[in-house]
Every structure is written in structure tokens, then in C-alpha cells.
């Protein structure tokens with residue numbers, strides 16, 4: 001095909017490539033900003049105009065991970081010499097690392113908040129996709145009384161803006177003691193994602209011919225076995241796509257997390273900006289926290305990229 | 320040893336009755352073909368036997384035991400679906416091995432069984448492939464292999480070669496026949512193609528709108544159709560059917576078609592056989608090969624006009640105008656030179672069928 005391209009087509013092609021490049025750059029700019037800032041020395045983070053050329057350093061990450069306090073007085077040269085490389089970075093920034101009575105370095109809250117995010121997002125995704133797949137299978141394969149109404153009801157849970165239910169939810173959570181618990185957020189996110197997961201999975205499962213399972217049923221398998229051996233592998237693409245969407249929703253959720261949690265079960269999204277308020281904001285630390293926070297989603301999406309692409313075009317290429 | 324029996328089976332989908340009081344006994348090792356137009360309930364019947372569809376009334380017995388309450392997986396029956404339904408995520412080998420994996424037999428036995436069936440079906444070199452890499456015919460071979468591999472009590476096939484092109488269909492038809500002869504298992508085969516039915520069946524079961532019309536060997540349903548539906552459904556080109564009046568003049572019985580003045584001469588015993596039906600509400604059925612054509616005036620032949628000639632290669636189909644009706648005759652190719660020609664025709668009494676117009680039932684007249 002390329003061999004018979006006319007010059008007009010070639011020009012058009014080049015134009016398209018340029019357009020794609022420009023759009024990509026616009027989309028990547030904020031990400032570049034975050035990544036660059038997270039490797040900057042603090043005094044270069046907020047310069048006007050922005051500093052583009054600088055010597056990258058990892059002090060923001062050291063600060064992100066450790067509990068620090070303002071230095072009252074400069075460390076003695078001996079103290080400074082005895083300190084490991086990463087502690088010197090903190091000294092250089094006019095702070096010191098907090099140690100407990102046994103001289104153990106104190107971690108910052110970031111790792112535990114990050115872990116909370118992981119636990120809550122992964123668990124709620126597994127639950128939402130798992131239950132959604134079963135529910136969708138039921139709706140897809142069996143005659144359910146009032147199927148249309150039920151499906152609409154499931155979808156309608158998504159129609160209220162979350163802010164509307166935030167206060168009542170908070171009051172209810174306080175009464176039953178679910179505020180600031182992992183299980184509380186997991187329930188919330190699962191419920192929120194479930195409608196989405198049911199509808200998406202129903203679409204995918206509808207596309208799988210029911211003869212596949214029927215063949216398995218006739219061949220001596222129970223419906224449950226047929227579901228696991230035939231339907232699940234066939235639906236893998238849909239499950240992957242649904243899981244990515246659910247995971248991203250739960251991972252990025254801010255409003256409910258801010259309201260429902262404050263310490264033990266707090267996730268990274270409300271935690272990261274909360275660091276802005278204590279003392280002078282250190283944007284490099286915030287950028288470092290944000291950068292690390294982006295990685296799991298990027299990794300997860302990359303891992304499932306083939307499924308995702310097929311998932312998006314599902315239905316379009318069949319039939 | 321598997322015998323299947325359907326007793327008074329009824330099935331509704333909502334308000335629509337899809338199977339109406341179906342009674343049928345299938346003998347061990349018999350190859351039964353369910354034949355009927357699309358939508359007449361063939362697939363539903365097959366699925367009911369397989370256990371994929373519940374029935375509302377009646378019994379389904381396998382080897383004398385009622386199975387209508389058993390799950391599909393407990394009936395030990397195999398089914399080949401029209402859509403082949405090979406699992407796309409499994410190789411051909413895994414597809415064929417799949418039914419065996421539901422049982423407790425060892426890996427080595429599974430392997431031996433898969434390779435044996437692959438050898439019989441001549442698909443050994445396809446075992447490592449994914450179904451998506453196969454041609455239609457090979458997919459169907461694999462689907463049949465998957466059905467046969469565990470030696471089920473009975474084999475059900477729903478239009479298994481309907482999706483293939485004509486040449487491949489013919490090839491697969493022969494192959495299915497060969498397999499049945501070799502493996503021997505009670506088989507119910509669904510098709511809407513009467514040629515397929517005639518060439519494969521030990522007995523044909525003809526259904527129309529959920530009602531069983533006739534059960535018989537291919538020869539029987541062709542030679543002695545039980546009613547007008549069967550008469551016109553089986554056989555190609557289609558049997559001529561025309562309103563007819565039978566009369567007797569001076570000891571000569573004649574059968575007039577389409578209000579024509581003169582009728583075709585029939586033996587005198589026809590009157591007795593018709594048993595009071597002569598006079599009204601009678602239809603004559605005659606296959607094109609039963610309409611004999613002559614070019615010169617011959618004794619017993621009536622003058623007719625050839626309207627259309629369809630050359631079909633080995634023979635011609637000639638439309639003859641008889642009174643207000645058209646009878647289609649089968650002639651040697653080129654026998655009638657051109658349309659519009661005057662020729663002479665006769666109905667062969669030995670091949671004539673008479674039907675009651677009101678009920679459509681055959682009067683069973685054989686001369």
C-alpha cells in the first residue's frame with residue numbers, strides 16, 4: 001500500500017503524525033511536570049520561569065519516606081560526617097530525620113497510606129469484578145423476572161452524584177463504626193464499581209455463545225465447572241478491561257476517602273495534599289508522592305494492554 | 320446398546336407450542352434424521368433429548384429409564400452444534416480431550432482416546448492447532464471427534480454441515496455415514512435438507528410446526544408420503560399436487576386435473592380404493608417422473624402444451640398445461656425441443672397418490 005501512496009496522501013500522513021505528536025505532548029506535559037519536580041532540589045521546584053535543566057536528585061523521595069522535623073541548629077560536622085548519605089540530604093534541606101528512643105529512623109505515613117490504597121483498591125476491584133461477573137452471567141444466561149428493571153436499578157445507583165450521598169453515608173458509617181476502616185472503604189468502592197462491572201461484564205458475556213457452555217454441560221460438566229472452564233477463559237478480555245476501570249476508579253477516589261478516613265485506613269489521595277498544609281509546602285515531596293502513586297496504575301494497565309485493546313474493540317470485530 | 324423413546328412430549332415457549340405430542344422410538348444403533356423446515360421445532364426436540372431444554376409434558380426415556388429430570392451432564396449423550404462450538408481458547412487436542420477430562424480416566428487413556436479418534440477422523444496433524452486456524456470442514460470434524468471421543472450412549476447432531484458450502488457438505492455427508500457405519504451409535508441428526516436426510520437416514524422423522532408428520536425409511540417417505548406436507552417436502556423437483564375429479568364412463572375410470580374435460584385413464588379398481596372419496600375434496604399427487612410425455616399422439620395420452628422447459632443437465636423439467644393446472648414432468652434432456660410445443664402426456668397410475676383435500680391425509684391408494 002505504501003508503495004502506491006500519492007504525494008498528497010503522504011503529506012496528509014505526515015500531518016497526521018505531527019498532530020498525534022502534538023496531542024501526545026499535551027497529554028504527557030502534566031506527567032512530565034510531576035516526574036521532573038519529584039527529582040528537583042526544593043529551591044528549583046517553584047521558579048518562574050520553570051527550571052528545565054537541573055541535576056536530578058532523589059532527596060524528595062528520601063523526605064517522602066521519612067518523618068522529619070525542622071532543624072533548630074545546624075548539625076555538628078561530626079554528626080554530619082557520621083550520617084548516612086540519605087540523612088545528609090535531609091540535613092541539606094534544613095531538616096532532620098526523627099528517630100525514636102532506640103535510635104530507629106521513623107518512617108513517614110506515606111508508605112502505610114500507599115499500602116492502604118493498594119489493599120483497598122485491589123480488594124474492592126476483585127470483589128466488584130468477581131460479583132459483577134457472576135451477576136452478569138446470571139442475567140445473561142437465565143430468564144430473570146424483571147430483568148430490565150433490575151438492570152436499570154443496578155445502573156441507577158450510579159446516577160446520583162457522590163456528593164449527594166456523602167453526608168448520609170458518613171453519618172451511617174459513623175453509627176456502624178465503619179469510618180476510618182479498610183472494610184468501610186472497600187464496601188463503598190465495591191458498591192460504587194459493581195453497577196459498572198455488571199453492565200460491562202454482561203456485554204462481554206452476552207457475546208460468548210451459550211453453545212460453548214451447553215457443549216460442556218452435555219459433555220458431563222456441571223454448570224459451575226462450565227462457568228469456570230469455559231466462560232471465564234472466554235471472558236478474560238472483558239474481565240481485564242473491567243478490572244482496569246474499577247481499579248483506576250478505586251485507586252483515584254478522593255472525596256469519600258477524604259471524608260471517611262483520616263488515619264488508620266486513609267488512602268494516598270487525601271494524604272498527599274494534606275502534606276501541603278504542614279509547614280511550608282515542599283512541592284518536590286508532593287510530586288514524589290504523586291509520581292509513586294501513578295506507578296501501580298501504569299503498571300497494571302501496561303500488564304493488561306493486549307486485553308484492553310481487544311476489550312475496547314470487542315463487538316466491533318465480531319460478526 | 321441405546322434405545323431412545325419420546326412419549327407424548329409437549330413443549331411450550333410462553334404461549335407458543337413448539338412440540339406437540341411427540342411420540343417416537345429410536346432403536347439401538349439407528350441413524351434417525353429429524354427433517355423439517357426452519358422453525359418447526361427440530362432443534363428444540365434435540366435439545367430436550369440432550370437435557371438442555373426442559374419439557375412441559377411427556378417422558379423421554381433412554382434405555383427404558385425416564386431421563387427428563389436428569390441434568391444434561393448425567394444423560395451421557397453427546398451433541399454436535401450447528402455452530403461447531405469449539406472452545407477458542409483450547410487447542411484441537413484439548414477440545415477433543417475436554418469431555419474425557421470430566422471423567423476420572425487417566426492422562427494416558429485420554430491421550431490414547433484422543434489420538435485414536437483423531438486417526439479415525441484424519442485430523443491427527445491438526446491436533447496442535449487452535450480452532451480459529453481450521454477450515455469449516457475441519458472444525459466440524461473436530462466437533463464430531465469431541466462428541467465421539469467418550470463413546471456416548473447417543474449422538475445428537477444439529478445441522479452439523481449446514482454452514483458448509485455445497486461441495487464440502489457432500490464430502491462431509493459421506494464421511495458422517497462412514498463414521499456411523501464404523502463407530503455405530505444411536506444417532507439423531509437434524510437437518511432441513513431432504514437430500515441430506517435421504518442419503519444418511521435409516522429412518523426419517525418429518526416434522527411440521529411441532530407436529531410429527533411421518534416416520535419411515537427414506538424409501539417409505541418418498542414412495543408412500545403420509546400426507547400432502549410430506550409429499551411436497553420430500554423429493555426434488557417437488558411432487559405435483561392438483562385438485563382432481565374421478566369419474567367413470569362406459570367402464571373406463573378417468574382422473575381429470577384442473578377442470579379439464581378429458582381425464583387420464585386409470586385402472587377400474589381405483590374407484591373401489593378411493594372408497595367413496597370420488598367426486599369432491601380429492602387431490603392427485605404425482606412426482607415429475609410419474610408424468611409421462613410423448614411427442615406423438617399415443618393411446619391413453621392427452622394433448623397438452625409445454626409451457627416452460629428447465630434444462631437441469633441430466634434431465635429436463637417441462638411444465639405442461641393441463642386444463643387450468645400445470646403438471647411438471649421429468650423428461651430426457653432435449654426431449655421437448657421448445658416451449659409452446661404441443662405434446663402428449665399421461666399420468667402413471669402406479670406412481671399416483673391421492674389425498675383428502677380437507678385433512679391433507681393420503682388415502683393410501685397404491686395401484
Ligand SMILES: Nc1ncnc2c1ncn2[C@@H]1O[C@H](COP(=O)(O)OP(=O)(O)O)[C@@H](O)[C@H]1O
Pocket residue numbers: 332337355356357358359360361362363364
Ligand atoms: N428459547 C426460545 N424461546 C422462545 N422461542 C423459541 C426458543 N427457541 C426456539 N423458539 C421458537 O420455537 C420454534 C422452534 O424452534 P427450533 O426448535 O429452533 O426450530 P428448528 O430447529 O426446527 O429450526 C421457533 O418458532 C422458534 O422461534
Ligand SMILES: [Mg+2]
Pocket residue numbers: 358361362363477
Ligand atoms: Mg434449528
